Amino acid sequence: MFENLQDRFGSVLHNLRGQARLTEDNIKDTLRDVRMALLEADVALPVVRRFIDEVREKALGEAVVKSLTPGQVLIKIVNDELIKLMGDANAGLDLSVPAPAVVLMAGLQGSGKTTSVAKLARLLKERHKKSVMVVSCDVYRPAAIDQLRTVATEVGADVFPSRPDQAPIEIARHALEAARKGYKDVLIVDTAGRLHVDVDMMNEIKALHTAVEPVETLFVVDAMTGQDAANTAKAFGDALPLTGVILTKTDGDARGGAALSIRQITGKPIKFLGTGEKTTALEPFYPERVASRILGMGDVVSLVEEVQAKVDRDKAERLVKKLNKGKGFDLSDFKEQIEQMTKLGGMAGMMDKLPGMDKLPPHLKDQVNDRELVKLLAIINSMTPQERAHPAIVKGSRKRRIARGSGTQVQDINKLLKQFVTMQKMMKKMKGGGMANMMRGLQGRFPGLLPGGGLPPGGGFRL
Template sequence: MAFEGLAERLQGTIQKIKGKGKVSEADVKEMMRDVRYALLEADVNLKVVKEFVKNVSDRAVGQEVMKSLTPGQQVIKIVKDELTELMGGEQSHIAFSQRPPTVIMMVGLQGAGKTTTTGKLANVLRKKYNKKPLLVAADIYRPAAVKQLETLGKQLSLPVFALGTDISPVEIVKQAMEHAKAEHHDVVIIDTAGRLHIDETLMQELKDIRAIKEPDEVFLVVDAMTGQDAVNVANNFNETIGITGVVLTKLDGDTRGGAALSIRSVTQKPIKFVGMGEKMDALEPFHPERMASRILGMGDMMSLIEKAQANVDEEKAKELEEKFRTQSFTFDDFLEQISQVKKMGPLDEILKMLPGAGKIKGLENAKVDEKQMDRVEAIIYSMNTQEKTTPEIINGPRKKRIAKGSGTTIQDVNRLLKQFEDMKKMMKQMTNMQQKGKKKMKMPGLDSLFK
């Protein structure tokens, strides 16, 4: 049930326009409706959507789109640029205090991921900024919340200041400040209890904590899956306590994360970090452009390219390309390729970043089984050199031997052989296409990204 991205949505409308030769105002209006749908399905708040669509259509109705030969691309480009701009410039950094300790307060609703993020943030501060953070367990309400932070502290070998659950959070934080000074911690991160933004008593408590020592940063931790209500939450927290930035969590899920845009536009506060997994180093800086692509369902090419660049050996890549062209691709190269891909991280995450991946046949519900890759590797390892280079010679008895050697079945071997054949065919087609010109290669949204 993956939702259609903007590119897919626009395709239908553009198809209609294509034959016309000229784009009318009504056509732009229709395209704007597609934009509206796409943003709403990405959970961008309705009010934000309306304002956004209005701005974009003003630009679109102007010369830009009407004169363009590729109105669809043009609309996507305008929408994406506008989105990126709205979500702020480049990623912002943490405001460290001139006089340590720097105090960071983590606030948010229940279950947003404050405690986990507190651990991750401390980890980043130590690794990248060479800081000596102290974690403060000020969530005395949720059962075992203190214990959770203590366990994280132990995992990361970071000190946690905790006084159990019988002392008020305000008192805990007061004592923690003393402790931090005495122990020369230069950063103090306060993990507060999750609370509803409409709970006046608990919101007052946050104000009281805030009053102890003016924090340098107050981070609102928000679940990326949050729907229309994100604006209310962000607004209330910002108005009552005053936030300085936002951390968007659980972005490793498959949500579009339109909440990011909603929060940004109602609070005007930057999104500083995003949570990308359950491991303690899965906290990354926020990239407005990538988020814009994601909200529009265009995949995350930048992240993918970055990952590939970081992990793929350029020499080997060139070699491989040469082999593609000359059709001398063997199972050995296949193995090499698998190991390169594996280095980039979990496959399903990589696939998710591909624009239009949802539209490729067989990939709609792409669920990649990492074990399947191990099996493929095992099968190839069970082949001899001759079989690897000329798979055509693999007959019945050889298949049986390979299956036995790799602990798989003959069907598995057959499947791999077929896949390999298909892959070779596909490469042939692709190289042919490249020679004929790139126009035939149509992947929704892809070309617009490479402009």
């Protein structure tokens, strides 16, 4: 997400950094480029106008003109205004009511509402340790009830049974009573969507809202619809007391216009971003982190939080103990490291949050994709346990057999073994020195996963 904005803002701000001083003329030129970048990202025109006016007013202030680094000061103004545009701070769920707290999900058909119910249930269970029940009141869409049952079962949430021949209000009331009797912390109600906003839909969801009195009413909207996402959210907001928005399919939206428009048009905060199809792909929305990503400064805080939440600590500790005992790092360990990376959204998900990635040339960006991770896993899975434990024995005939089994070429096997040797040398630095020594040795490098073996300038970590 925000790929187009990152590219445009990157070139605009790069020119700013070289300015010895700012004048009305070069501020005007800069703001014209910023305006075009926002419009191309499908940000609503009234929002663009307000944003440009705010930046211009502050940019022409005395503090900027007299600064020794006026370009940097103007970049900070743009950053601060982006944060302000999106809502200043993260707006979390307010569940501080007697249980069960009811969360009502609204939105158009195809926006990802049902999947978002499962994602939210998983997040509440895993991060907030809440017991969750879900219920489908969508009696119109074929298989909607079965879909919710499937995805909710996957995340371990209780499902209140409903049938297409029942009235939505009846379903909701019975589910609320069941959640009370079952001592559930949260009840998430999935409602019916339509292809467009209509009177019947609004009347039904108003009645549902009155029946269950939700503490949170979340509007689920597809980010790829751009300005229409903000306009649809406003239509729902006029009919319902919305408390926030879940912006879905952000992994497929390179523009980011919806994220920058919704708060200003609706007055409602974006609370979550849907970042993929998996039930783990739901992130709390932090305006300051998103602004940082738009300006090419990455979002290391979110990346660290994901590592803490998703990396299997038991496996990591076992690997550390194994290395400290002098046992070698083998291909089974390498496989585990790749699997851990896929839990973090793969290389695409990590690159989006690492600083300096906007400076990576386009032809290199195209080479960095998660298909490489899938290929590496296929190759290792085609090896015998003996070959994984002793990679040195993988020679001619074994390489050809592994290539056939994994649907790859012998040169792919050679490439993996070369990457493994590099990683093996780095892992040796953990012995006696812990993870800190290994990270210092890495110096921001992730061998074999980026073209050339490393991150661009500014893309590494310092400990």
